[in-house]
Amino acid sequence: MAAGFGFSAASLAQARRIVVKVGSALLVDAESARVNRGWLETLVEDLLRLRKRGQRVILVSSGAIALGRRRLGLKHGTLRLEESQAAAAVGQIRLAHAYKELLESNDVTVAQVLLTLEDSERRRRYLNARATLESLLELGALPVINENDTVATAEIRYGDNDRLAARVAQMTGADCLVLLSDVAGLYSADPNRDPRARLVPEVRQITPEIEAMAGRSASGLGSGGMAAKIAAARIALAAGAPRHPLRRIEEGAECTWFVSTATPAAARKQWIAGTLRPAGAITIDAGALRALLEGRSLLPAGVTGTRGRFDRGDTVSVLAADGVEVARGIIAYSDGDAARIMGRKSSEIAEILGFRGRDEMIHRDDLVLLRQESTAAAVVPAPQPAP
Numbered sequence: 001m002a003a004g005f006g007f008s009a010a011s012l013a014q015a016r017r018i019v020v021k022v023g024s025a026l027l028v029d030a031e032s033a034r035v036n037r038g039w040l041e042t043l044v045e046d047l048l049r050l051r052k053r054g055q056r057v058i059l060v061s062s063g064a065i066a067l068g069r070r071r072l073g074l075k076h077g078t079l080r081l082e083e084s085q086a087a088a089a090v091g092q093i094r095l096a097h098a099y100k101e102l103l104e105s106n107d108v109t110v111a112q113v114l115l116t117l118e119d120s121e122r123r124r125r126y127l128n129a130r131a132t133l134e135s136l137l138e139l140g141a142l143p144v145i146n147e148n149d150t151v152a153t154a155e156i157r158y159g160d161n162d163r164l165a166a167r168v169a170q171m172t173g174a175d176c177l178v179l180l181s182d183v184a185g186l187y188s189a190d191p192n193r194d195p196r197a198r199l200v201p202e203v204r205q206i207t208p209e210i211e212a213m214a215g216r217s218a219s220g221l222g223s224g225g226m227a228a229k230i231a232a233a234r235i236a237l238a239a240g241a242p243r244h245p246l247r248r249i250e251e252g253a254e255c256t257w258f259v260s261t262a263t264p265a266a267a268r269k270q271w272i273a274g275t276l277r278p279a280g281a282i283t284i285d286a287g288a289l290r291a292l293l294e295g296r297s298l299l300p301a302g303v304t305g306t307r308g309r310f311d312r313g314d315t316v317s318v319l320a321a322d323g324v325e326v327a328r329g330i331i332a333y334s335d336g337d338a339a340r341i342m343g344r345k346s347s348e349i350a351e352i353l354g355f356r357g358r359d360e361m362i363h364r365d366d367l368v369l370l371r372q373e374s375t376a377a378a379v380v381p382a383p384q385p386a387p
Helices: 010-014 037-052 064-071 081-104 117-121 123-138 160-172 208-213 225-233 245-250 264-273 286-293 335-341 346-353 372-376
Strands: 017-022 056-061 110-115 142-147 176-180 280-284 303-307 315-319 325-330 367-369
Touching (some): 017 037, 017 160, 064 081, 081 142, 117 123, 142 160, 280 286
Parallel strands (some): 017 176, 056 142
């Protein structure tokens, strides 16, 4: 009934940030091709309960094409690309209205975000999408994400939203990804064909044998199936038709947990530290070095120089005054803009550059320290700020 970066149902309650993906087969009534309102109301109640516990929630929702196709008279058969795009355009407005009505009646601001897999692959678009989602969460909104099917350039498959949900979880550093569908979890064989099929409660490694267990979708609304969920992010899932799916997971309902051996934050830090060729480098003063050792972000005021050519979103080396590399991080500004704002206060950025960028040159979540023991000895009192 659910799966994620966890070990048990308790992981859902302990997660700080959760991405929940809803499949078409649950969301759309097969007979009427309308939103399954009763079930959706219980899901919203579950989401509100998570938020009241202080957890941040992002929802990835399928259903636009399924809602729109019958409205356009496209009732049977496989849709052509242009028909899928038209159905998505008609269905998306109905889907967004349903979420807005249910969430805002509970004083929760809902935000619609349309993404494609390309938005998670191209660096600049990835950074923009991540910044938008972070801002929405900080401002207390609940983002509802769907694939931007109306501009797709390849054949649309509903299963793509499983991969999209996994990318969103990766993008936002989620602790848990829950993929809700019309199956209880991963089975050793197709339970519709093999009465001996058993539910696999936990998977710690995706092996060829695990992949062989996955079948194609049996639903007429979705086309991802368990195979798409495994391909999605190597975390597969969950959810039966029973109401309150998230609450049921916490109460011990059957599901498959795909266990990650590393936290999202640790994996991200390892990726940054493992960059073989940083695009460039910046030099910092002693005060900035001390701030980094204390776990804080790198502000423009502490930067004294730049080297090489780099763009926003590139990984750069952070050098101490003696030229020793003390950290690596994903920088928020290009080399040209960084040179213009270095040594200046964050409050001056908008006036200098003509736009309001991030306050940090490198945010602490995007920075990893190197050789902490040796650099600690180099810390000296920070110079007094310039008048």
